[in-house]
Amino acid sequence: MNVRDLGTPALVIDADALEHNLVTMAAARPGTSLRPHVKAHKSTSLAAAQAAHGHPSFTCATPREVVGLAAAGLGHDLLLANEVLDPRRLAMLAAAQEHASITVAVDSPETVDAAAAAGLRQALIDVNIGLPRCGCRPREAGHIADLARTRGMTVRGVMGYEGHLMVVPDHAEQEAKVRDAVDRLLAAHADVGGEVISAGGTGTYHLHDRVTEVQAGSYALMDSHYAQLGRPFQQACFVVGTVISANPRFAVADVGLKAMGMDHGNPSIAEFDGSGADVWFLSDEHITFVPHVGVASVGERVWVVPAHIDPTMAMHDVAWLVRGHEVIDRWPIDLRGW
Amino acid sequence: MNVRDLGTPALVIDADALEHNLVTMAAARPGTSLRPHVKAHKSTSLAAAQAAHGHPSFTCATPREVVGLAAAGLGHDLLLANEVLDPRRLAMLAAAQEHASITVAVDSPETVDAAAAAGLRQALIDVNIGLPRCGCRPREAGHIADLARTRGMTVRGVMGYEGHLMVVPDHAEQEAKVRDAVDRLLAAHADVGGEVISAGGTGTYHLHDRVTEVQAGSYALMDSHYAQLGRPFQQACFVVGTVISANPRFAVADVGLKAMGMDHGNPSIAEFDGSGADVWFLSDEHITFVPHVGVASVGERVWVVPAHIDPTMAMHDVAWLVRGHEVIDRWPIDLRGW
Numbered sequence: 088m089n090v091r092d093l094g095t096p097a098l099v100i101d102a103d104a105l106e107h108n109l110v111t112m113a114a115a116r117p118g119t120s121l122r123p124h125v126k127a128h129k130s131t132s133l134a135a136a137q138a139a140h141g142h143p144s145f146t147c148a149t150p151r152e153v154v155g156l157a158a159a160g161l162g163h164d165l166l167l168a169n170e171v172l173d174p175r176r177l178a179m180l181a182a183a184q185e186h187a188s189i190t191v192a193v194d195s196p197e198t199v200d201a202a203a204a205a206g207l208r209q210a211l212i213d214v215n216i217g218l219p220r221c222g223c224r225p226r227e228a229g230h231i232a233d234l235a236r237t238r239g240m241t242v243r244g245v246m247g248y249e250g251h252l253m254v255v256p257d258h259a260e261q262e263a264k265v266r267d268a269v270d271r272l273l274a275a276h277a278d279v280g281g282e283v284i285s286a287g288g289t290g291t292y293h294l295h296d297r298v299t300e301v302q303a304g305s306y307a308l309m310d311s312h313y314a315q316l317g318r319p320f321q322q323a324c325f326v327v328g329t330v331i332s333a334n335p336r337f338a339v340a341d342v343g344l345k346a347m348g349m350d351h352g353n354p355s356i357a358e359f360d361g362s363g364a365d366v367w368f369l370s371d372e373h374i375t376f377v378p379h380v381g382v383a384s385v386g387e388r389v390w391v392v393p394a395h396i397d398p399t400m401a402m403h404d405v406a407w408l409v410r411g412h413e414v415i416d417r418w419p420i421d422l423r424g425w
Numbered sequence: 426m427n428v429r430d431l432g433t434p435a436l437v438i439d440a441d442a443l444e445h446n447l448v449t450m451a452a453a454r455p456g457t458s459l460r461p462h463v464k465a466h467k468s469t470s471l472a473a474a475q476a477a478h479g480h481p482s483f484t485c486a487t488p489r490e491v492v493g494l495a496a497a498g499l500g501h502d503l504l505l506a507n508e509v510l511d512p513r514r515l516a517m518l519a520a521a522q523e524h525a526s527i528t529v530a531v532d533s534p535e536t537v538d539a540a541a542a543a544g545l546r547q548a549l550i551d552v553n554i555g556l557p558r559c560g561c562r563p564r565e566a567g568h569i570a571d572l573a574r575t576r577g578m579t580v581r582g583v584m585g586y587e588g589h590l591m592v593v594p595d596h597a598e599q600e601a602k603v604r605d606a607v608d609r610l611l612a613a614h615a616d617v618g619g620e621v622i623s624a625g626g627t628g629t630y631h632l633h634d635r636v637t638e639v640q641a642g643s644y645a646l647m648d649s650h651y652a653q654l655g656r657p658f659q660q661a662c663f664v665v666g667t668v669i670s671a672n673p674r675f676a677v678a679d680v681g682l683k684a685m686g687m688d689h690g691n692p693s694i695a696e697f698d699g700s701g702a703d704v705w706f707l708s709d710e711h712i713t714f715v716p717h718v719g720v721a722s723v724g725e726r727v728w729v730v731p732a733h734i735d736p737t738m739a740m741h742d743v744a745w746l747v748r749g750h751e752v753i754d755r756w757p758i759d760l761r762g763w
Binding site (some may be wrong): 094248336344348375397424 | 671672
């Protein structure tokens with residue numbers, strides 16, 4: 088099958104670019120020094136490829152991701168790097184402990200109580216290291232760890248996410264700020280103990296020599312937001328559309344904002360008719376764009392690059408693995424939802 | 426069941442606000458003078474409620490929406506207000522003609538050819554009336570209609586969408602611009618013929634006395650973008666989240682940008698703890714916000730108002746119909762995808 092035979096919009100993964108990215112990261116952070124974040128792709132097939140490149144542990148953002156990876160036989164060491172209070176889904180996680188090692192993030196007495204009451208056995212203390220999101224203050228971490236141990240949980244260590252530092256144009260500034268963030272995490276770890284110090288992402292994976300593991304996810308497929316960093320990863324994911332309407336001023340393809348995460352702004356166009364094109368705007372089911380050269384023809388294909396890979400993956404139920412324009416596999420996006 | 430018992434993020438529809446909106450629109454545009462656009466909710470349950478309010482015809486943006494409505498017994502008069510070239514999905518539409526009346530938009534010789542070749546029997550000529558998206562130029566419409574008739578199709582009339590005029594703050598300016606847009610559509614209709622002149626949306630439904638039907642969709646559930654217009658519709662859709670982390674400076678709930686369309690910017694917070702709250706930012710699975718009064722508690726619920734209803738609906742697989750905080754029904758979002 089050829090990309091031309093796919094119904095559009097079609098989520099397409101370039102197998103060679105993906106392989107390049109997996110090999111590159113596995114060389115930089117081999118084995119358990121990378122805990123790939125599956126929220127960036129939500130596919131057990133892609134997670135299996137990461138495992139095949141030597142990474143047996145995974146990071147998840149939702150209970151659904153944890154349970155799905157466990158059911159797929161990828162449950163060697165799963166971290167839910169997020170707080171959950173819902174007893175029903177915590178019970179699902181506890182049940183999955185039968186055939187998977189599951190560790191949950193906690194950052195408050197309430198989240199410790201919920202996890203312990205559900206029968207979850209392992210925790211990391213989630214520490215705020217600068218991003219205004221989840222995580223306790225570093226000086227509270229020891230107390231939260233004590234609460235968890237009192238409730239019978241094993242506290243494996245600490246995690247933090249310096250999400251506000253993923254895209255800092257000046258390298259020296261980024262390095263200094265990441266150092267400060269890790270200082271906070273290590274201060275918390277001194278009070279918490281445990282063998283795990285987990286942090287980082289695709290924007291900072293190369294700066295982490297004082298943590299035990301990095302939680303990068305976007306590196307596998309990439310997007311135009313992370314591409315601006317100049318890291319050694321290639322764009323591996325595209326949403327392919329069909330031109331359904333065209334005139335001398337602009338063209339319209341069937342890749343709309345229901346097929347493309349828009350929180351990082353408009354996507355871009357990788358190639359169009361051997362040249363390029365500028366994106367004008369997106370509607371629910373349409374992208375209006377202006378080819379750099381000539382006039383588009385109805386029926387032509389356009390390859391669109393997401394500005395943010397994570398929400399884009401969550402909008403599709405299948406990804407097509409391609410080599411050139413040949414379709415070589417079909418990967419379900421089977422970890423969607425919560 | 427109470428809203429408190431729902432796993433979060435939970436898509437919630439206020440039954441009374443929805444009923445108010447359906448009644449209000451049915452009074453303004455009764456029967457077939459409204460062709461509700463299902464892309465705004467993607468639910469056959471909600472479409473059935475619109476049909477119960479007297480609207481037997483529907484507008485769709487995707488083949489999946491058409492086929493799903495037909496299978497649900499709502500196929501009295503379905504318009505696919507979008508161009509499709511994919512032979513496989515056109516064949517699905519043609520097969521659905523067995524138990525539904527299906528009309529497709531065409532705007533070029535290529536889209537006429539594709540529809541006719543698949544065996545589709547009815548078309549509207551899609552006319553560009555100012556929005557740079559699909560639609561032929563008004564003076565080309567007669568030619569496209571002739572092509573369709575030559576291919577054996579029944580041409581039922583014309584459609585256009587003045588999407589660029591949905592939100593114009595000055596009422597007189599909006600009215601004048603809509604008049605110009607409808608002038609173009611009527612010029613095309615003079616060349617095309619047929620009994621259907623279809624246009625409009627929630628932002629302009631009250632200005633259309635020269636078309637036979639309006640394609641509004643957002644009026645049923647609304648969003649903060651359309652709310653600024655001051656039309657007589659109430660906010661009926663919310664994404665309910667749980668506070669999973671809180672401190673004196675801010676709170677974090679589990680309603681992220683994978684649960685919320687972001688192309689119209691950040692959502693807002695309808696109510697929080699009897700007061701309000703300001704949204705700071707969203708991540709994949711989190712909303713960081715600042716309560717107007719006091720400090721949030723872990724476990725509290727927050728009701729978030731989408732800035733754009735259409736992509737928000739497409740991110741969820743179920744909506745919970747509620748009256749106050751009591752859950753009274755479960756509506757599958759069963760028309761997702763393409």
